[in-house]
Amino acid sequence: MNTSLASRLHEGDPRAVGRAISLVENHDPAGHELLASLDRERINQCLVLGITGPPGAGKSTLTGQLIRCIRERKMRVGVIAVDPSSPISGGALLGDRIRMMDHALDRDVVVRSMATRGRLGGLCGAAGAAVRIMAASGCRIVIIETVGIGQSEMDIVSLADLTLMVLAPGFGDDIQAMKAGILEVADLLVVNKSDQPGARKLFLDMITVLRDPEEREQRIIETVASEGRGVAELLERVLEMEAKQRSQGLFQRRRDESFITETLDWAMELLAHPLRERIRRTASTETDPRLAAEHLLRNILK
Numbered sequence: 255m256n257t258s259l260a261s262r263l264h265e266g267d268p269r270a271v272g273r274a275i276s277l278v279e280n281h282d283p284a285g286h287e288l289l290a291s292l293d294r295e296r297i298n299q300c301l302v303l304g305i306t307g308p309p310g311a312g313k314s315t316l317t318g319q320l321i322r323c324i325r326e327r328k329m330r331v332g333v334i335a336v337d338p339s340s341p342i343s344g345g346a347l348l349g350d351r352i353r354m355m356d357h358a359l360d361r362d363v364v365v366r367s368m369a370t371r372g373r374l375g376g377l378c379g380a381a382g383a384a385v386r387i388m389a390a391s392g393c394r395i396v397i398i399e400t401v402g403i404g405q406s407e408m409d410i411v412s413l414a415d416l417t418l419m420v421l422a423p424g425f426g427d428d429i430q431a432m433k434a435g436i437l438e439v440a441d442l443l444v445v446n447k448s449d450q451p452g453a454r455k456l457f458l459d460m461i462t463v464l465r466d467p468e469e470r471e472q473r474i475i476e477t478v479a480s481e482g483r484g485v486a487e488l489l490e491r492v493l494e495m496e497a498k499q500r501s502q503g504l505f506q507r508r509r510d511e512s513f514i515t516e517t518l519d520w521a522m523e524l525l526a527h528p529l530r531e532r533i534r535r536t537a538s539t540e541t542d543p544r545l546a547a548e549h550l551l552r553n554i555l556k
């Protein structure tokens with residue numbers, strides 16, 4: 255059964271993609287086997303695009319428009335919508351689903367929602383696997399949409415090859431507060447809702463963050479996602495940046511880095527239970543937790 259699932263997946267069957275992701279999410283051993291059989295070449299060819307930004311900035315609208323532009327180029331696309339568990343945007347998921355419905359009949363658009371909190375293995379483990387499954391199914395681009403700029407969003411962004419930070423006028427304080435952090439995580443700044451008052455000021459504000467004129471040109475872009483304006487240019491910019499980073503070896507370096515992070519996350523996750531049991535055994539003889547941890551690791555790593 256597993257072989258046929260793997261072959262249907264590699265043929266691009268969207269239902270096989272969904273099934274494969276569910277197996278992994280449910281920690282089914284068949285899921286692990288499947289992950290081991292994925293086409294590495296396709297995974298290497300796929301661009302993982304992270305989309306983040308404050309709630310309501312227009313990420314889902316932009317994602318919908320990007321899907322349209324990607325399909326115009328005849329490329330297959332995957333979307334992983336990270337289910338926001340914050341109360342502010344808790345109701346957004348349904349809206350997201352409906353907007354994606356435009357593409358519901360297109361078998362070259364695969365969409366998956368995932369919940370953030372309370373997952374065994376952490377979201378990253380599951381999202382990373384979902385990315386690879388979609389890539390192996392032939393997706394040239396996989397978009398990961400997440401809300402906010404908290405730690406868990408940043409972790410998810412670490413899975414991405416390139417990250418878009420979507421901003422919009424009307425989030426003044428939020429944006430001021432995160433200004434410094436923005437450039438560390440975002441490859442491209444998208445000033446969305448450029449049809450709204452305040453968009454120009456936001457654009458100019460962002461320009462002051464980027465001092466190098468060439469960088470400004472490359473890294474800031476204005477869009478009106480609700481009308482699709484600027485989105486084809488945005489995709490063009492993304493693909494150019496990808497090509498440049500691939501040719502300079504940066505792309506591979508970032509992939510390697512994210513492989514290390516993901517593997518480390520898994521190692522910690524898998525270690526937690528056996529370590530806890532070991533610590534329990536010697537807890538009564540140790541005095542200081544830091545020293546106890548060093549003793550423990552010395553035994554394991556020797």
Ligand SMILES: Nc1nc2c(ncn2[C@@H]2O[C@H](COP(=O)(O)OP(=O)(O)OP(=O)(O)O)[C@@H](O)[C@H]2O)c(=O)[nH]1
Nearest residue numbers: 309310311312313314315343346401447478479480
């Ligand atoms: N005027 C204007 N409205 C927009 C634009 N882009 C999106 N919107 C609207 O802004 C609202 C929020 O858009 P979403 O795409 O749901 O935003 P989001 O960032 O995905 O929101 P969360 O998932 O809740 O974080 C919707 O009503 C959109 O129609 C734009 O460029 N201009």
Ligand SMILES: [Mg+2]
Nearest residue numbers: 313314346350
């Ligand atoms: Mg959204």
